Amino acid sequence: MRNLSLALLLCISYVSSAYAQTMAFTTTNADYQLTNVFSDVDVFSITVVIDAPLAPGVYVNPDIISVSYAVSGSLTPGTPSGFPSFALQRDMDGAEFYAQGSSLSFEISQFAVLSDGIQVAELVGNDVVLTYNAREIGNGRFHPALFELRADGTGQIQNSDNIVSENPFQQVNFGDEYINSLMFDPGNTTVITGVTPRSSGGGSVSYLFLSLLSAFALATFSTRIVRKRQSLSAVS
Numbered sequence: 001m002r003n004l005s006l007a008l009l010l011c012i013s014y015v016s017s018a019y020a021q022t023m024a025f026t027t028t029n030a031d032y033q034l035t036n037v038f039s040d041v042d043v044f045s046i047t048v049v050i051d052a053p054l055a056p057g058v059y060v061n062p063d064i065i066s067v068s069y070a071v072s073g074s075l076t077p078g079t080p081s082g083f084p085s086f087a088l089q090r091d092m093d094g095a096e097f098y099a100q101g102s103s104l105s106f107e108i109s110q111f112a113v114l115s116d117g118i119q120v121a122e123l124v125g126n127d128v129v130l131t132y133n134a135r136e137i138g139n140g141r142f143h144p145a146l147f148e149l150r151a152d153g154t155g156q157i158q159n160s161d162n163i164v165s166e167n168p169f170q171q172v173n174f175g176d177e178y179i180n181s182l183m184f185d186p187g188n189t190t191v192i193t194g195v196t197p198r199s200s201g202g203g204s205v206s207y208l209f210l211s212l213l214s215a216f217a218l219a220t221f222s223t224r225i226v227r228k229r230q231s232l233s234a235v236s
Contacts (some may be wrong), residue, residue, distance in 0.1 A: 022065065024195045025104070025132065027147070031183040031189055038047040039178035041073030046132060046147060048104060051094070054118070054194035056110040061103055064094025071133060071145050071157070073178065080172045081142040088143045090134070101137040102163075103146075106130040108192070118192035120149055120184065127151065130191060132232070135160035140170035141175050144201060149191070155182035 028045040036042060051063040072087035106129060112122035124130035129151050134144040141162060149155040159177040162170070 006217060015033065022049055022051055022195050023177060023192055024049050025106075025130075025192050027191050031191075032184045035166075035181045035183075036156075037156075037179040037181055039073060039075045039173060040176035041071060041075070041157075041180060042069040044145065044147075046145070047134070049195065050104075054108075054192070055110045056112055058107045060105045061098060064097055064104070067094065067097045067134075068091050069145065071143060075177060077179045079142075081177060083142070087141050090139075090144070097134075099176050100139070101135045103131065103133045103135075106192070106214050114194065117194070119187055120151070120153075120189045120191055121186040123149075123151070123191075130160040133160055135162060137162055137164045138166045140167055142166060142170075142172045144187055146174060149182070151186065153186045154182055155184070156180060157182065207215075 021147050025048040026046065029043055034042050044187055046069040049065040051065050052059065070089045070092045075083055076087040080192050098173040107124040109116055109122045109124050111120055121131060128148050130149045137142045142159065145157055146160040147157045156179065158175040158179040159172060161174045162172055164198050
């Protein structure tokens with residue numbers, strides 16, 4: 001019984017730690033005061049689930065579990081695409097994200113308070129502190145986003161480039177389709193949070209359940225030790 005309880009406790013501890021090993025970069029246009037510089041592209045959302053713990057450190061193209069982002073709006077006449085408007089929605093895993101030439105980079109300060117997520121003010125850098133570049137090379141897309149935030153509370157979202165496109169008539173450089181400036185409060189704009197991934201069965205792990213189970217295992221283990229000692233004392 002003691003060995004079983006100990007094994008159960010170790011297993012619970014392992015599962016608990018395993019389910020706390022991801023974080024997410026999440027942002028939407030609602031988080032910013034947005035000014036259209038070129039074209040009227042003012043609706044966007046980005047969610048990237050990163051296979052790494054929420055912790056201080058440098059993250060340059062970290063392992064990514066999934067990427068989901070959308071950007072849409074109307075375009076100024078005469079852009080390379082020739083479209084009057086667009087609504088781009090992309091969902092992919094990390095392998096596809098990096099294979100098409102995309103990138104993600106940021107650094108979490110060693111002084112960051114992790115319990116409430118990471119605000120922009122807790123990212124390290126004198127200028128750009130977070131870059132999400134969803135560029136796509138060789139497929140002719142015009143509108144994947146380049147999203148950047150700066151330490152001073154400014155940033156931008158614009159179309160990325162696909163200059164290496166296989167079709168020279170489908171090339172677009174940075175900002176040829178849309179450019180938007182962003183303003184925000186660095187201390188109150190949360191961009192990275194810790195997340196609990198869903199299990200393969202589709203349900204979230206309940207930390208309350210795990211805590212109770214851990215407590216039960218510890219109590220059982222302790223009770224067995226006390227009884228064993230009492231038994232030895234009685235014999236002597």
